[in-house]
Amino acid sequence: MTTITWRYRGGVAARTIAAIGGGYMLTSIASALIAIALPLPRADAVTIATLLSFVVYTCVILWVFATTSALRAWIGVVAVSAVLGGVLWIAGRMA
Amino acid sequence: MKDGLRQSMAWVHTWSGLLVCWLLLLVFMGGTAAYYKHEITFWMKPELHKAADAPSRVTPAESAALAVRELQQCAPKANAWFLDLPHERNPLIYASWTNPPKKGTTREERRAAFRTQNFTLDPMTGEHTAAPRDTRGGEFLYRLHFDLYYMSAIWGRWIVGIAAMFMLVAIVSGVITHKRIFKDFFTFRPKKGQRSWLDAHNATAVLALPFHLMITYTGLVTLMFMYMPSPTKALYGAEQNAMFADVFPNAERVKPAKQFAPLADIAPMLLQAERAWGQAPTRVVVSNPNDANARIELHRPSGQQLSNIEPTMTFDGASGALLSQAKPMSTTLDARGAIYGLHVAHFADSLLRALFFVCGLAGTAMVATGALLWGVKERQKYAKVVAQGGKVGFGVRLVDALNIGAIAGLPIAFAVYFWANRLLPVEIAQRTNLEANCFFIAWGLAALLAQIRPTRAMWRFQLTLGALLLAGIPVLNALTTDTHLGVSLFGGPALRAVAGFDIVVLLLGLLLGYAAWWLGRPKKPAAANKPVPADVSTNKLEAA
Numbered sequence: 001m002t003t004i005t006w007r008y009r010g011g012v013a014a015r016t017i018a019a020i021g022g023g024y025m026l027t028s029i030a031s032a033l034i035a036i037a038l039p040l041p042r043a044d045a046v047t048i049a050t051l052l053s054f055v056v057y058t059c060v061i062l063w064v065f066a067t068t069s070a071l072r073a074w075i076g077v078v079a080v081s082a083v084l085g086g087v088l089w090i091a092g093r094m095a
Numbered sequence: 096m097k098d099g100l101r102q103s104m105a106w107v108h109t110w111s112g113l114l115v116c117w118l119l120l121l122v123f124m125g126g127t128a129a130y131y132k133h134e135i136t137f138w139m140k141p142e143l144h145k146a147a148d149a150p151s152r153v154t155p156a157e158s159a160a161l162a163v164r165e166l167q168q169c170a171p172k173a174n175a176w177f178l179d180l181p182h183e184r185n186p187l188i189y190a191s192w193t194n195p196p197k198k199g200t201t202r203e204e205r206r207a208a209f210r211t212q213n214f215t216l217d218p219m220t221g222e223h224t225a226a227p228r229d230t231r232g233g234e235f236l237y238r239l240h241f242d243l244y245y246m247s248a249i250w251g252r253w254i255v256g257i258a259a260m261f262m263l264v265a266i267v268s269g270v271i272t273h274k275r276i277f278k279d280f281f282t283f284r285p286k287k288g289q290r291s292w293l294d295a296h297n298a299t300a301v302l303a304l305p306f307h308l309m310i311t312y313t314g315l316v317t318l319m320f321m322y323m324p325s326p327t328k329a330l331y332g333a334e335q336n337a338m339f340a341d342v343f344p345n346a347e348r349v350k351p352a353k354q355f356a357p358l359a360d361i362a363p364m365l366l367q368a369e370r371a372w373g374q375a376p377t378r379v380v381v382s383n384p385n386d387a388n389a390r391i392e393l394h395r396p397s398g399q400q401l402s403n404i405e406p407t408m409t410f411d412g413a414s415g416a417l418l419s420q421a422k423p424m425s426t427t428l429d430a431r432g433a434i435y436g437l438h439v440a441h442f443a444d445s446l447l448r449a450l451f452f453v454c455g456l457a458g459t460a461m462v463a464t465g466a467l468l469w470g471v472k473e474r475q476k477y478a479k480v481v482a483q484g485g486k487v488g489f490g491v492r493l494v495d496a497l498n499i500g501a502i503a504g505l506p507i508a509f510a511v512y513f514w515a516n517r518l519l520p521v522e523i524a525q526r527t528n529l530e531a532n533c534f535f536i537a538w539g540l541a542a543l544l545a546q547i548r549p550t551r552a553m554w555r556f557q558l559t560l561g562a563l564l565l566a567g568i569p570v571l572n573a574l575t576t577d578t579h580l581g582v583s584l585f586g587g588p589a590l591r592a593v594a595g596f597d598i599v600v601l602l603l604g605l606l607l608g609y610a611a612w613w614l615g616r617p618k619k620p621a622a623a624n625k626p627v628p629a630d631v632s633t634n635k636l637e638a639a
Contacts, residue, residue, distance in 0.1 A: 027323070027325075028323065028325035029325070031323060031325055031326045032325040032326050032328065032329035033329075034326070035325075035326035035327075035329045035330050036329050036330065040427065041341075041425065042330040042331065042338075042341070043338065043341035043342050043425070043427075043428060044425050044427035044428065045326070045330060046326045046327050046329075046330050046331070046338060046342070047342060047427050047428060047430075047431045048427055049326035049329075050319045050320060050323050050326045050327070051316060051319065051430075051431065051434070053319070053323040053325075053326070054260070054263065054312060054315050054316075054319070054322075054323070057260065057323075058260075058263050058264055058267055061107075061264050062104070062107065062264065062267060062268060062271070065103050065104070065106065065107045065268075066100055066103050066104065088329075
């Protein structure tokens, strides 16, 4: 059997947390932003954004595991969340 | 995970699938059964079989009049009446009511009281049917598949939701990793150990792939505002109820005027609705009956549309005037209703429903073969160790045991649930809970035995037991009721549900039996010197 190094295990753990926790955070922010951005009555905007959220979440999770390293995965999730979160914050101030 | 997209997706597919597969088996089996929850409930209340035997020629108006007359007798001061009128899948009139909440009663007490506030009428005679035994019937299996049991519904829904998300990831990553998805569907290499399992997994997964993807996604959508609250928060802030009011249009609730007014005749309202919809309403809700503020809400059956949101018409219960039709919904909200509707498939006629059922079985088989494949693959890593008399690793043993407990054990639990329905004394207290407990005791024992001895013999034992229990159900039904197959096959349309149930469980039992036989068949000498044979049979996938 091939031996599995602790480095590998650590990478898997880091990616798993980035995918599940980070991915949920990113998805929450992104779908809130979609809801705000859609020029529709709010019931429709909320519905579309929520419907899309599961697609977004799935894509984020898959990307986290597909990218070359756990570090990149974390940087990606945190950076995108930060940018989108910033836009969301500004949108909230303007509203 | 650094070896390229396909490899990393294969890894994600394996682990996201494996971690939740046993729970998914429960969800898939329960959900698949729930397509026939009305039929299952009907089967589990044999007291009603006789009354339902005659083909009903009673009009909805006549049925409603019968029910209203009874309700005026036994619950004239109720808060609301609920009537289910006979239709294709329901031969009888079901009526129930809620009373104004008394002060100092707990929610549990009110719920227990509500369970007693109902009756069933035979539309042909207008008489009460024999009181059916206390059972949750198919509703238990339906709830089980998203609420679980022995925990609050909220916990159950989060757990099932997380498992569904894992499933969605597993399906998409499975498709990405699968480069020959079309070609492999036509590939089956039987009796080749791991390859056969892989082919079986591919076939069951790809065959019903649109269904699997749809059912997983739409399942998440049924509870999406709970799973993903952030868009709601962004646009509605803390007023979540305002969102629900917008998205789920409901007739406004009116308070009783506390002033007596005789209830208007429902028959003309039913006619008006039938003319407007081209279909008779099947559900009638009367709020504040015999009050000046009475409201009568008619629901159109959801059979002609994808959406799960039933169009309604509301009438003034005192004057009989049409007050409102349900607001036409925006395309988006209609689309959400349709996505939800796809999951519950209330629109499906009998053929489409059967197709959904078969797809549900294929989904169960996909999960089962996937789970088995992991064990088979891992086992090969231990081939040398085992050949030298060593043991397989802890993980393999655990997965084998869980596989037996779920794939072979769950059918036992389902069968025991139906056996308990017939064998528990009718008058026993807490009967519904006992039936559910029987399900979990049986499953728990099967899972425990599997953990103690996860062997091929255990596979055979549990599969055989499940086969006998399931195939024995028609016999049990014949011994405990008057509506055995000889009667139900030739009875009225409602009794066909009873016959269908008996036949389907018999077929499932035969499949399990075939799988058990396949496992125990004498080995061909050529296969004897192969290292570590696949532990289980290809055919079990169908049985699962």
